[in-house]
Amino acid sequence: MTFPAIPARNSGRRYQSLFQRAWQALWVLPLPVWLLLFFAVPLGLLVAISFWSVVNYRLTPDATLSAWRYVLGLDFLWASFWRSYGLSLSSAVAISLLAFPASYAMAFVATPRQRLILLGFAIAPFFTSYLVRIYSWQVFLAEGGVISSIVQAFGGNGESLLNTYFALFIGHATLALPVVLILQTIALANVDRTEISAAANLGARPGAILFRVILPAARPGLTLGLLFAFLLSYAEFVSAAYLGGGTFQTLPILVTDLVRAGQQWPRAAVVSLLMIASLLVTAFVTVLWAYREKG
């Protein structure tokens, strides 16, 4: 009995390549599906809705620019925009600075095992709902709350800290600090230790090593931390509403106001699109800067 050796081997090879392709497809296919489902479709819908109109409190498909005209004509729109942008940017910078010493300690002082445990603690706040955490901050910040009672005990005024930028910042930090800690720690822990020793060997003192070697080497990760803190704070609604008390009309507050006042979904969609556009530009510029290479 003779076997047709070559055709058999060929079909085996064909089967193998088919299998390999199927295997690859298994991993690649979800990507466009997710992108479509969670990015393209909602964005398309948002764009479409921005051209619809509201008739008798009902969203009606249309092709009108009235929502765009209305929103862009609001005299407080750009004030809200820059307030949102400025508040979240300063929150992001402050959160990054606050997180840095802790990240530095986790990356350079803690052993790898200790680092894992500490990062675990950093993530622990995620175990409770963000809303619950914000409500508990109210207990701390309100008049007669924990902080105000302590201040009063020392003879101070002890007025409510709610509806201040400080309260809003606390909210932003509650949301973003764990993420920033993780990103910064990973970035710092991945700095090549030999480069640090080499810098010292070339005469760099600890301060120079930090500013001339560690920070530049960890720049991509540190910048991503800053960017995430910004993105999270920028789109943040809960603490803007419950801790800032709407005192600071940020864009997310504007969105809810527009929806509440007569189901103005198209106008809210326009504000959302403005936010998305500004976020994309910010993220793009930041990432370009973070990964820029010399030479």
Place this chain on the structure above:
Amino acid sequence: MTNAHLKLDGLAKSYGRFVAVEEFSLDISEGEFIAIMGPSGCGKTTTLRMLAGLETANRGQITLAGTRIDQLPVWERETPLVWQSLALFPFMTVRENVEFGLKMRGVSRAERRRRADDWLERLGISSYADRNVARLSGGQRQRVALARSLVLEPKVLLLDEPLSALDAHMAIKMQGELKKLQRELGITFVYVTHSHSEAFSLADRVVIMNAGRVEQIGSPQDIFLRPRSKFVAQFVGGISLLEGRVSDKEDGKRFLDTPDGKVRLAHGAGLAKGATADLAVRADRISVTVEPGWGENEIACTLISEEFAGAVVNLHLETASGHSLVAQLQQRDLEQLDASIGARVYASWHPDDGFLLESTRQSGSSPRVRAA
């Protein structure tokens, strides 16, 4: 060459109970090329790091040009190191890398640039000055690492296996350049390597380390021809060792009783009768014949394998008691030797070609943990 320029005096380093370096003392003259070699974990890199100040010695002193430096922090020492991984800064251009040390010393911008460009020119990499170091080839990166250290005009340059990242061809080319550079500059090189060819072809003196201890310090010839310990003999390679007991004098000649028979020792081998000793014979001094009776010291062996190494061939032999011998033959001698693998052959050598090892310390798994 009498007064030591760089003096290492009784350096010791341990991590907990692990002894990394035990009593390292060495006087290095100005402009000397010292190679420290040994197997992985022998303490050679730890010694280099103590010189650079990256490790603090538990005991001992380091003096450079008459000044004690072992208590200075890293950044105040003038002992730049060329790293095995090069450790170039990837977020800087080639020129910025080279200028780094000068910048740390507060050298003005113009002066920095002039000196960096000088060295880039000298090492033939000035056309890459504004490139990112990640975009360079291995050899070019190697030169950047050298320039970054040499621009500081140090009296001592430390090198930690600097050529191990290069391919064989490039490594040999760089060996030549390093040697030339060292001669021209007249600065002291302390070069850590595990490569025999690098150590023996570059260095004025070679330090062989094992398990934290210095086994031998000497010129490459010294170490190659006269290894002092069993470890060095095995590490250098190409040496056959025979263990035995010194026997009675007969007609004024000394003999060693080995499990494979009695062999004659060279004159002047001053050992007491009954002492155990290791006899070493270099591979190129051993003759191999198929018939016995050709030499004074002759041991019957089995031919185990032939290993071709260019113009010469190494024959691996095994004695009746299971000892390994190695004999190096010219190709034409091998053609005349009519023996196939597994055949019985006779290894012989002149008594004067054998030498006794000074130290019979066991190599290999010596205890490295000192009792606390």
